[in-house]
């Protein structure tokens with residue numbers, strides 16, 4: 441029996457697809473990209489930055505062929521025109537349509553779940569995303585309940601054509617967030633040339649009952665650090681807070697991007 445990240449156990453063949461599609465590799469290579477880097481901070485251990493690669497050579501056989509060629513391919517086709525435009529013409533002002541926002545949210549969630557499963561395969565840990573969340577994404581194109589997502593813009597540096605960073609953390613290690621220590625977080629930051637997408641997923645470490653010490657109301661998941669001017673750089677994509685108007689007020693430099701990747705993790709200085 442094979443194990444698909446979205447279907448669970450399945451008799452379908454697995455698909456040896458790249459984490460990122462070939463159209464994206466070709467687009468970035470056409471712009472002169474030569475280096476792609478994947479940075480990870482898995483369940484345990486220090487952050488790792490993979491070596492520069494000539495192509496986005498992250499092959500993660502964690503989805504079945506029907507998933508990959510059907511609904512995931514539909515999402516890929518929906519998100520392609522938007523990402524292509526943002527990558528090629530980042531200066532062009534634009535208001536995202538609802539359909540574009542939805543496609544980008546689902547696309548980012550797909551990549552996050554695949555990264556989670558690749559980490560699970562490597563470490564033997566339990567997956568962050570529940571089977572119910574994964575099935576809901578596949579069947580209804582709905583992300584998990586507790587997710588925040590942003591889109592922003594970085595200054596282009598040649599070595600940063602594509603960077604992906606994912607971090608898994610328990611909030612118990614973040615002093616200012618100690619009161620919600622029973623939450624676990626999974627963050628993914630993707631940089632596609634100047635386009636930066638970041639997602640923060642939260643879930644309870646255990647399944648607390650309402651009224652118990654560990655119960656966290658839904659409202660507790662709005663935990664954006666308020667002391668940093670992230671709103672200049674990052675536009676909220678989800679939950680919906682109004683129009684997504686591109687481009688953001690300011691571009692992240694190299695240091696800013698590094699700070700962004702760890703702003704909600706235990707590595708964040710000053711948190």
Ligand SMILES: [Zn+2]
Pocket residue numbers: 444445446447448450503504505506507508
């Ligand atoms: Zn599947």
